[in-house]
Amino acid sequence: MSHTPSRQDFDHYMTPNYAPQQVIPVRGEGSRLWDQQGSEYIDFAGGIAVNSLGHCHPVLVNALKEQGEKLWHLSNVFTNEPALKLAKTLTERTFADKVFLCSSGGEANEAALKLARRWAVDHHGEHKDKIISFHQSFHGRTFFTVSVGGQPKYSQGFGPVPGSILHANFNDLESVRELVGDDTCAIMVEPMQGEGGIVPATQEFLQGLRDLCDDHNALLIFDEVQTGVGRSGELYAYKNFGITPDILTSAKSLGGGFPVGAMLTTDAIAKSLAIGTHGSTYGGNALASAVALAAVEFIDTPEVLGGVKKRHDLFREHLETINRKYGVFKEIRGMGLLIGAQMSEAYEGRAKDILPLAIEEGLMALIAGPNVLRMAPSLVIPEADIAEGMARLERAIERLVAAA
Template structure:
């Protein structure tokens, strides 16, 4: 096989310019550590954008992947396979859902959910019941339907006309929701914690109102748990400590522990609107992905691991507050479990990526959620010492930025 010499400059030569990756080119990972082409070591607070829930190259996931690779990779859904059925059984045992649709990503899981809510309303009421209510600053993926439902207009620019029948409201505004919902509404779609929108948790009152209003108007409640799901908040799914149960839940990211896989979870009644031929995915539910995902969720759905996530949240918060006590760069630290956002003060608005670049120079990888919020979504099993060392690197980075 031909060997290629690649660098960051190669990206500009051969890749579509829809990304602007940092100059670091990681080549190896282990646990919560990453090494680049030059051998420099980094602590990983980014987690592949909340994907690598068990860190890099977790031995159980690697073992499972190698084992399945010697058996069966892909069949298409003309047939089914044992890992897909086992994973579906496991997911229905751990949450409210009775039926599962597998795909490859969060975008695809949401696309399936958005199609299903309209199909369900069509089947039970008629074509006039098609409106989807979503919320400002939400993010649900990058397909045309998904960016339309998402509440960030910048992602729709240049793609008009976009699908009709989507209404966006202020997040956490119960009165606005009461005023907007009608018998034409087929679904309310929300994230229990808005991830890309700035790590903004939904209030308990808002979630409860969404559930009650859906029930009153015969609409479905969809929780996008692509980012909050599979242990990220200290619950297996974030809805589990809210007292509110959705009709449909979408999940991906941490579901595969780094292997591409997504799923839409729902009840039997709602699932029946996706009859034979109504939706599909060539790769969705392939044996490799489902085998790895089953190993991942088996490890994550552990009482002690989930309890530790909440403990690690407190350590992150203490360290961030300590940095803020010294430098005063954050207005608020928010989130739950190991989905954490630190909003920059107005002085530093629009400069989130500068903090990312400075942190990388100090040996720390992290994220932003928009231009004004530093976001951390590390491995759920990141050692406490790695958290402290990563925060020391962030402190050095903040000091350099502030002093300049």
């Protein structure tokens, strides 16, 4: 007998570490989704900044279909053409000379951190092991990355965390100077904190980090898992600042919805990942690489990247119009199509209350902590969908205000 899964099945069969919305989407096209009952939603969430070209974009679907009829997986005992093409394309379009392919942002950051430690040992000795990150940062869910991330709630309750990890204050260069030294092997930073509240770094802060790394023979790691592949209006956000990292991590938008991650670095640093030092079972998978290649080539064009910047302005204008009527936001911030609206004092901690109301109005959105409404839609979301989605958001906020 056939069974149609329900939301109750999640509670029955799945581990309880998530609390998904009650609706179950079953079909998507562009920036719209439909659930089991046929109700339609506009998608401002983008799979948490993953669905860079929306749902079922023909460029990605065609890449998946074509590769799916040729070759799926080999393991890293062999290489494959899509992985080599993707690596070549990423190096040609960035500062990097070498690419490590994996399956997620957490894996990419794990690789970056291990590489930094290994490089430091190779070139300076085992004493040089300190990693500096930032409060409210987020770098993944492996035990290493969650420890480097600056939100203790994600690492508490799992036993002792790895040592030699320090946390400074984001956009506060002096707090970094107090921690950095000749025993520092790397500073890891998001050009814009995502889970920490959609907070862009300042030009002076990132330049200061670059200078400190140069002064102390440390590596600068940019975590661009959330800001990368067009999300900021450039292929990678470091290009907005004109500051080049030593290691860069990428995932989310890289695969447009297909699980894939990458770590990018230079020839000199990559040498420390000698044979056998690191690996990934699915890293460089032919299906994932083919889809990621199609996504990068489609997104890294003046038309798409310019469109991201134009859409950013549209989102901001709509949010400011809503705020003039209801006064629910203290600040609207972000880069490109990663946008955060911080709640005003009267609605402190109420961002999460907007989400179910928005669902009822036919809109999918996100939060970045309890106090920031987050939007990370398709990079090519039609302007008509932006306008309609904002109308639905306004109705949700009107209900929030009326119930206050």
